[in-house]
Amino acid sequence: MQKLAAGNWKMNGLAASLAEIEALATAHPTPGCDILICPPATLLSRVSDAALGTSVQTGAQDCHPKDSGAHTGDISAAMVRDAGGAFVIVGHSERRADHGEDDALVRAKAEAAHDAGLIAIVCVGETLEQREAGRTLEVVGGQVAGSLPDDATAEDTVIAYEPVWAIGTGKVPTTDEIALVHADIRARLTARFGADGEGMRIIYGGSVKASNAAEIFAVPNVDGALVGGASLKAADFGGIVDALGAA
Numbered sequence: 160m161q162k163l164a165a166g167n168w169k170m171n172g173l174a175a176s177l178a179e180i181e182a183l184a185t186a187h188p189t190p191g192c193d194i195l196i197c198p199p200a201t202l203l204s205r206v207s208d209a210a211l212g213t214s215v216q217t218g219a220q221d222c223h224p225k226d227s228g229a230h231t232g233d234i235s236a237a238m239v240r241d242a243g244g245a246f247v248i249v250g251h252s253e254r255r256a257d258h259g260e261d262d263a264l265v266r267a268k269a270e271a272a273h274d275a276g277l278i279a280i281v282c283v284g285e286t287l288e289q290r291e292a293g294r295t296l297e298v299v300g301g302q303v304a305g306s307l308p309d310d311a312t313a314e315d316t317v318i319a320y321e322p323v324w325a326i327g328t329g330k331v332p333t334t335d336e337i338a339l340v341h342a343d344i345r346a347r348l349t350a351r352f353g354a355d356g357e358g359m360r361i362i363y364g365g366s367v368k369a370s371n372a373a374e375i376f377a378v379p380n381v382d383g384a385l386v387g388g389a390s391l392k393a394a395d396f397g398g399i400v401d402a403l404g405a406a
C-alpha cells in the first residue's frame with residue numbers, strides 16, 4: 160500500500176511559507192510514499208502551483224458539503240479541486256470541537272469531497288476523558304461508522320486516527336495502544352467495505368515528530384501520519400517523510 164505523509168498546517172502559514180514547499184520537494188522525493196501538505200485555504204492555490212511537477216500533493220483542511228451558494232466564509236470541495244488540491248481533511252477534532260461538527264456533517268463533507276474527485280481524510284479520535292473511561296474503541300468505532308460514506312473506497316478515503324489528547328501536547332499513545340486502535344479500525348473497515356476496507360489507509364496523528372516517527376510507522380496498520388506542528392518546516396517534516404519511506 161502507498162504510504163501517506165500528510166502535513167496539516169492548521170491556521171499557520173503566510174506567503175513566506177512557500178519556501179518550505181520548495182525545500183520539501185527537492186530534498187525528499189520518496190517513492191512509495193505520498194507527501195501531502197494541507198495549507199490554510201488562503202495559500203492553497205499558491206502552494207499547489209509551487210508543488211506542481213514535484214512529489215508534493217496538496218489539499219484543504221475542510222470543505223462545505225454543498226457545491227456552492229450562500230455560505231459566507233466556507234469553501235466547497237469543487238473550489239479545493241479548482242485551487243489544485245487533491246485531498247481534503249474532514250472532521251478534524253478541532254473542527255468537531257470548535258464548530259460543533261458531528262458525524263453526519265463529516266460524512267456529508269466526505270461525500271462532497273468524493274463528488275468533486277478529492278480524496279477525503281476522515282479524522283476520528285477520543286478525548287482524554289473518553290480514554291480514561293475505557294471508551295476509546297467505542298468512541299472511535301462510532302465515529303468511523305457515522306463519518307464514512309457507504310460507497311467509500313480504498314482510493315478515495317483515508318482514515319486519520321488522532322487521539323485528541325495527543326494533538327499538540329507532545330503526548331503520544333504507546334505503540335501497543337496505537338496498534339490496538341488501528342487494528343480495531345481495520346477490522347471495522349474490512350467488515351463494512353471488504354477489500355476496499357483492507358486497502359484503505361489508516362494514518363496516525365498526534366505529536367508525530369522525526370524523532371518518534373520510525374517507531375510509530377513500525378506499528379501494524381499504521382499507513383502514514385497526519386502531522387500538525389512538525390509539518391510547518393521542511394527540515395522537520397522531511398525527517399518524518401524519510402522515516403516513512405524507510406518503514
Ligand SMILES: O=C(CO)COP(=O)(O)O
Nearest residue numbers: 167326327365366387388
Ligand atoms: O492535529 C494534528 C494533525 O491534524 C496533529 O497535530 P500535532 O502534530 O501538532 O500534534
